[in-house]
Amino acid sequence: MSTTDKTTVIAKATIARMGMYLRCLLSLQQQGVKTLSSRELAEMMSVTSEQVRRDLASFGRFGKRGSGYDVDRLRLEVEAIFGKGSRRWKCCIVGVGSLGTALLASRNIHKWGFRYVAAFDNDPAKVGTRIERVPVYAIEDLKAVVRKEQIAIGVIAVPGPSARAIARSLHEAGIRGILNFAPQVIREPEKTPVLAVDLSQEFLKLSFYIQRAEEKAEREEDEINASSHVE
Amino acid sequence: MSTTDKTTVIAKATIARMGMYLRCLLSLQQQGVKTLSSRELAEMMSVTSEQVRRDLASFGRFGKRGSGYDVDRLRLEVEAIFGKGSRRWKCCIVGVGSLGTALLASRNIHKWGFRYVAAFDNDPAKVGTRIERVPVYAIEDLKAVVRKEQIAIGVIAVPGPSARAIARSLHEAGIRGILNFAPQVIREPEKTPVLAVDLSQEFLKLSFYIQRAEEKAEREEDEINASSHVE
Numbered sequence: 001m002s003t004t005d006k007t008t009v010i011a012k013a014t015i016a017r018m019g020m021y022l023r024c025l026l027s028l029q030q031q032g033v034k035t036l037s038s039r040e041l042a043e044m045m046s047v048t049s050e051q052v053r054r055d056l057a058s059f060g061r062f063g064k065r066g067s068g069y070d071v072d073r074l075r076l077e078v079e080a081i082f083g084k085g086s087r088r089w090k091c092c093i094v095g096v097g098s099l100g101t102a103l104l105a106s107r108n109i110h111k112w113g114f115r116y117v118a119a120f121d122n123d124p125a126k127v128g129t130r131i132e133r134v135p136v137y138a139i140e141d142l143k144a145v146v147r148k149e150q151i152a153i154g155v156i157a158v159p160g161p162s163a164r165a166i167a168r169s170l171h172e173a174g175i176r177g178i179l180n181f182a183p184q185v186i187r188e189p190e191k192t193p194v195l196a197v198d199l200s201q202e203f204l205k206l207s208f209y210i211q212r213a214e215e216k217a218e219r220e221e222d223e224i225n226a227s228s229h230v231e
Numbered sequence: 232m233s234t235t236d237k238t239t240v241i242a243k244a245t246i247a248r249m250g251m252y253l254r255c256l257l258s259l260q261q262q263g264v265k266t267l268s269s270r271e272l273a274e275m276m277s278v279t280s281e282q283v284r285r286d287l288a289s290f291g292r293f294g295k296r297g298s299g300y301d302v303d304r305l306r307l308e309v310e311a312i313f314g315k316g317s318r319r320w321k322c323c324i325v326g327v328g329s330l331g332t333a334l335l336a337s338r339n340i341h342k343w344g345f346r347y348v349a350a351f352d353n354d355p356a357k358v359g360t361r362i363e364r365v366p367v368y369a370i371e372d373l374k375a376v377v378r379k380e381q382i383a384i385g386v387i388a389v390p391g392p393s394a395r396a397i398a399r400s401l402h403e404a405g406i407r408g409i410l411n412f413a414p415q416v417i418r419e420p421e422k423t424p425v426l427a428v429d430l431s432q433e434f435l436k437l438s439f440y441i442q443r444a445e446e447k448a449e450r451e452e453d454e455i456n457a458s459s460h461v462e
Contacts, residue, residue: 015436015439015440016247016432016436019429019432019435019436020427020429020432022435023416023427023429023431023432024416027415027416044416044418081439082435082438082439089434089438091434097333097336098329098332098333098336099330099333099336099337101329101333102328102329102330102332102333103430105328105329105330106330106430106431108414108429108430108431109430109431109434111431112431112434112435112438114431114434114438152441153434153437153438153441176441176445177437177438177440177441177444178437179433179434179437183339184258185254185255185258185275187275191444191448192444193437193440193441193444195433195436195437195440196251196254197430197433198250198251198254198339199334199337199339199340199428200254200337200339200340200342200343200345201247201250201251201254202410202426202428203320203322203340203343203345203384203410204250204253204313204343205246205247205250205426206384206408206409206410206424206426207313207320207343207345207384207408208246208312208313209246209408209424209426210383210384210407210408210424213408213422213423213424214407217422
């Protein structure tokens with residue numbers, strides 16, 4: 001089995017965790033931490049250390065179990081998985097309401113090599129201005145600008161039902177991937193990944209964790225009261 | 232094994248997918264769709280139908296494989312997993328910059344029973360006003376307001392390094408769970424779940440999917456050229 005074959009079967013959940021490991025590692029670097037055990041990384045992430053080792057192993061790199069991981073080196077290696085270093089990702093954002101503005105203002109993505117080079121809106125008051133130094137164009141110019149600037153990633157942050165039409169335009173202009181923040185499901189155009197980001201999902205997940213944590217606490221109380229062990 | 236024991240071992244990834252199923256179901260209801268096969272749901276989500284069946288089965292409900300799922304009923308059942316119907320979730324937001332404002336403006340969470348009852352900021356120009364009809368209080372009043380209103384969920388949307396101190400205050404005021412949008416890792420206080428939401432992670436994930444899709448396309452081309460099958 002070649003490396004490429006292996007890459008294709010890595011689960012979405014693993015990728016999500018790899019991103020979170022990267023975030024932890026960056027934070028540790030900033031705090032001056034030099035080495036790290038899989039147990040420590042696991043604790044920061046609320047997963048098992050077995051999970052951490054399995055995740056890292058699924059990419060077939062990252063040595064040294066006994067002595068722990070070198071934070072600087074591990075960060076570089078995890079970054080390489082996401083293509084940092086090898087390329088820069090030009091992004092555009094469609095829709096600059098409060099969410100679009102918040103996304104443009106977020107400095108977070110710069111450290112991974114992403115940068116906005118264009119924004120689009122249908123509000124004539126915004127077109128021709130700059131928001132967070134990024135030029136705002138009319139939606140009609142979307143295809144031309146995406147082609148000219150060779151933009152890789154399109155971020156859809158429009159509130160309404162126009163998300164699908166925008167995705168189609170982005171696709172036709174040769175976009176390589178789409179992040180969709182709009183409350184509308186976009187089917188993946190052939191070979192162009194679309195990642196839906198629905199922040200209400202995070203609330204749902206949290207409510208589930210709260211209920212689980214509270215049920216667990218209740219159950220532990222019951223078990224103490226009953227003085228019995230359940231396997 | 233009781234239902235509660237089973238619930239505790241359900242993976243985070245499954246929960247994330249259940250939330251996405253719910254989103255799909257809501258969208259289908261709005262389009263007037265009445266029944267749905269696991270294959271159709273799988274296609275909308277870009278997962279396998281086996282995955283859909285396994286996910287739904289892990290909660291031990293949802294009948295009828297052959298004839299497909301009833302969309303209305305399945306939505307109600309999936310919602311029940313997340314506690315909708317059984318309770319309403321009062322939320323507060325700390326930090327009302329562009330991200331906080333975008334979150335307050337998002338109507339998305341209402342349908343799952345979440346609502347904002349308070350916002351907090353340290354900008355005197357904002358304190359005492361309402362943003363999206365939600366009253367804005369001073370950060371100093373956080374504990375008192377959270378206690379008085381019996382707020383369940385605290386959303387941290389401050390840009391800076393004050394996230395940890397805010398999490399501590401929320402915890403001390405009896406918050407039941409925290410959603411952290413700040414670029415700072417917050418360790419989970421005992422028995423209070425903290426869910427970190429880092430939007431830059433979505434960019435990282437997308438860049439991985441793009442690379443994988445492009446590698447796959449290249450490989451398929453190579454395979455056609457070589458006229459050979461690789462298992």
